[in-house]
Amino acid sequence: MKDLTITKVELFRVPPRWLFLKLTTACGIVGWGEPVVEGRAATVEACIREIEVHLIGHPANKIEDFWQMIYRGGFYRGGPVLMSALSGIDQAMWDIKGKALEVPVYELLGGAVRDRVRIYGWINEETPEQLAAAARRRILDGFTALKMNACERMEWIDxxxxxxxxxxxxxxxxxxxxxxxxxxxxxxxxxxxxQAKAIIRALEPYSPYFFEELVLAENNDALKSLRDFTHVPIATGERMYSRWDFKRVLEQQAVDIVQPDLSHAGGITEVKKIATMAEAYDVAIAPHCPLGPISLAAALQIDFNCINALIQETSLGIHYNVGTDLVDYLVDPDGFGLRDGHVPLMTKPGLGIEINEDKVREAAEVGHDWKNPIWRNPDGSVTEW
Known part of the structure; x- marks a missing residue:
């Protein structure tokens, strides 16, 4: 095999709120990853710089070894920052390995189980009328599935x-x-x-596809009773960072859909394991992805390979992407080939996309310091965003 020793680590903080990673190997093959915690890009960047001493000189094809070394080699492990840093590195290593062997990543995971993946588009407006108009536009764009926030800020009991x-x-x-x-x-x-049961009862008549994050991940112990209360599938997982987090909700039979994020839950290596665990419990997987093109490409590799993959989130046209959208960093704006609400099987090696490096470097000169809003109730108390 070509010399895949990692020789260089580069990071690019690019609008609207993303962090891209480029790994270069001794033979010249490069891999791209997307390690970021939304609103904490600089923190994850610092984490990768701490990890860099282990990256330089490591063979990029020894993915599992690197993952275990970083996860188990530190006395304190897990959490959003470390796992997001590890996720982006993992994505880039798989990208390199696929390119070196001239196959898509899903081929290295066992091959494709489907020819296309359904995706959904976000809608986000203030009034019912505006939401209805936005939904119609999304359908005209070719989407057959949508997602929206069910409510705005809520009191403990509202x-x-x-x-x-x-x-x-x-x-x-x-x-x-x-x-x-x-x-x-x-x-x-x-x-x-x-408040959750009242919300469920009010929304059930309109046949939601799923209820996502009915409660915060730290309150997942409430999900079992909520799942028993409704016929609508329960989904969660974007704020869960490893198979050990997902193990608990699977054992409790509290969810119908798990939603690990390829940029937060340990990358391709870990999410493949989470998907396999979920399959054993007859639970679907729908990777969370309101991020950029590299994170989406990594998620699609999982979707093409895992039999229980249900649907894929995408940030195409999402309300966060002001000024810069998902495909703006691709050499080919049609790089994902979206057709009739689906992404067809990707056939290019590695993650299957070609990053426009000139555009990335130019955007990194602008950078960003995105932070999520802080919401308060009318009495001044902080509430969940």
Missing amino acids: SPAKVEEAAAKMAAVREAVGNEVLIGLDLHGRVHKG
Whole structure:
């Protein structure tokens, strides 16, 4: 095999809120990864610089060895920062290995089990009427599945009016697109356990595809009772960082869909293991991905390979992407080949995309310091964003 010793590590903080990683090997093959915690890009960047001493001189093809070394080699392990740093490195190593062997990553995982992957598009507006119009536009763009935030800021236990407001929005979208379109509802951890059943009961009549993050990940022990309360599938996982986090909700039979993020949950190496664990519990996987093109490309490699992959999130046109969108960093803007709400089987080696490095370097000169909003209730107390 070619000399895949890693010789150089480069990081690029690029708009709207992403961090890209480029690894260069002795033979000249490069790999790209996307290690970032949204709102903590500089922190993850610092973490990678700490890890760099282990990266330089390591063979990029020894992916599992590197993963175990970084995860187990530190006395303190896990968490969003370390796992996101490791995720981006892992993605880049798989990209290098696939390019070296001239095959897509999914071939190295055992091959493809499907010819295309359904994706969903985000809608995010303030009023029911605006949401309905946004949903219609997404359908015209070719999407057959949507996702939206189910509610805005919520008190620990909130008023019936807030619940009715959430139902009115879902009702407007369902009426606008009909029953053939899938609509996922993201609670974003904004709802606390005592309010969750009222929200479920109000939204169930409009046939959501799933309820996502009904409660915060630290309150996952409430999910079992909520799952038993509703016929709508329960999804969670974007704020869970390893198979050990997912093990608990799977053992409790508390979820129907797990949503590990390829830039947070240990990269391709770990998410493949999470998907296999989920399959053993008859649970689907739908990778979380409101991030950039590299994270999406990594998620799609999992989707093509894993039999229980259900649907894929994408940040195409998402409300965070102000000024710069997902495909702007690709050499080919049609690099994902989106057709009829699906991404067809990707055939290029590695992660399957070609990054426009000139554009990345130019954007990195601008950089970003994105932070998520801080929300407060009318009484001044902080609430979940």
